[in-house]
Amino acid sequence: MTEQAATAPAPMPLKQLAMLAIPALIVGVASALILWLLNTGAGLLEGVLWTSIPSSLGLPDDSRLWTFVVLTVIGAAVGLVVWQIPGHAGHDSATTELVAPPLPLKVIPGLALAVLLSLAGGVSLGPENPIIAINVAISVALLGKLWPKIPPRLILMLAAAGTIGALFDTPVAAALIFTGMAASIPGPGALFDKLFLPLVSAGAGAITMTLLGQESMAFPVPPYPQAHAIDLLTGTIIAAVAVLLGLAAAVALPRVHTLFHRMRNPLIYTTIGGLVLGLLGAIGGRITLFKGLSQTDQLLTNYAQYGFWTLLSFALIKVVALVISASAGFRGGRIFPAVFIGAALGLAAHALVPSIPVGLAVGCGAFGATLAIARDGWVALFIGVITSGGMTILPILCIVILPTWLMVSRAPLMLVTHPVDGPAAEPEPAGKGA
Template identity: 45%
Template structure:
């Protein structure tokens, strides 16, 4: 049987090099442009964030993260984003609750409003990341420009290149893109070998990742104390934390269509988004400023002092951040759900460490992030990759792979945190 399989594999037709070589230049261009657009929007949002959360409150003599200021800024962010969604051409894209990482090309006229709404969201503090709108923008640009200047290449190729390039840029490595694309291709009938199909997207992802690395020097490593030789207690902790985090994440997933329906009854974006912003401001006042924004910088702050908060404080931040993600994703803010889920999982893992000090912080964080991402994204490889890269400990990989199995059984086949246009959840 093994010999027959080997013969069939060796006989599988591979795309000739002359068919793959023409993909290199378009992939490199898409990768660099996708990364620069992501970096540009991020830089603009960071400058605006400094104005809103540092310069302006200092000039007014109010606390940067006082309760009043959090409520005012987040409500005002809802008003501004609502105005963009209401008046911009194309209403800043479709309802974000219906979108995942994969995106159909939008008309170019929609993109300015989408980018403005994304930058305002990132600066104002709602608990969403940039991934979904940036991917959608890059897909639309690549598709439109690619069909215009290289019409002989298939239209679907441009979307694949842009998605891979943006994921590579977001994570600073092409590995995440390769894993995500491999997972997407798993159920498809491929023409040629897997690496033939990955060649163009992986080139784009590498170009996007290298551009981000050279310009911004990103790192996901939280510099937590390294996990030593794992023991049986570590395996038990990983299994329990990952499964518990997955179940906790499923609470938000199951509530998602109901919360979305409640905001949909408000009908107008100039009502739904300001109300959502007000709720997020109240949640921020409850959970503190670390529960605002997309969460990556805040995760790093938690990791610098893993024993700096009590179990109750970690639990409060975990619950508040999950509620904030649920509200922000339901009321119409343009953004993705991966990065805030990382904060939720990390806070959940540190809660476990504070509750049971024998649980090492690196193990708690990685297992918590794994379970939360499995529940929120249903992307197995990306969940494993993100959980592992946060702690940069080779010893933890085997534990995470084992812990992912019961966590996956808890989430697979159940509703996802993405809705159809009629408001029903995708399974």
């Protein structure tokens, strides 16, 4: 035994690991409840904006004028929040990864309001980045007082894992995302020891959302029946096209972001962003609006009603809407829109070549778009499997990922890294050690 191994600190005692499962469970349940409250509030507001008001005005459900009006008004409302509410709705979502350092608590009300408005108003962003930021901030602040001996990094992982478990309705997504993060934690101990507490939190979050009856990612896809040699070629082509479309969005994001932020005032550039989103929504229809989860379900339920060019237009419009939404100061994540983009592309491939199984086409399309936009192979594989209707596609995806990962591994991230001007650029730091 080497001297280094002899002096290495012992793994966390089992009793301590078991005791920490209690706050992990609490954080997971609380993270899911906060997500549920946000989704419920957004759903109620969405019903008012898109059903009650137009109905009272005698407008048809698919009114293009109303789509334009709502998104323009939502842009102005979000711009006011970013400009005037203390904390300026936190970090610009275009500049942050899925999991970011904790924000100060005073930022949370403005961030929650901005996300609520965006989700209800039809902006093409998901809730993932902001709700993780909200849950991390609350958990670090509260657990830091109740259990001060728990390291802030561990609390961050618990809150993020609980939220991811709730978002995807399964702890598997959190396990995949946090494998790399857990492996980087210094000290001895098996990898699963380090993943144990985040998995407890993720499982609690997933079960809580299931009990609350929240929408899931169980899409109505005809299961991919059986792998054939030709599927390796067709799956790779579909995934590669989806990757190229996602990479185009990644290249465009910093440039479009700079263009919007030259206007300096969030009220101006977010209102203009809403106006552009309204035009896109009027062209593509409401199926191209919102975060994309319900719209993906709708698309997969009724795909036979759409032709190749219509499905391709859905994917292209959603890509542009995603870039505009992320660039113009709205708060939200990019994974759920990526799923819609990939599903629409896959269905377009099936419409063009009907012999391609729907499950294969959709799974490879969603895999490729997620890989390019989220830049996480584990998440992309998870999305590919869950959108394909079953595990049969997994061996195909494990081969398809080889050329597609080479395509994305040195390509630009869909992230803005240059300094951002304006009041939303630099929220106050969360403090040392956070």
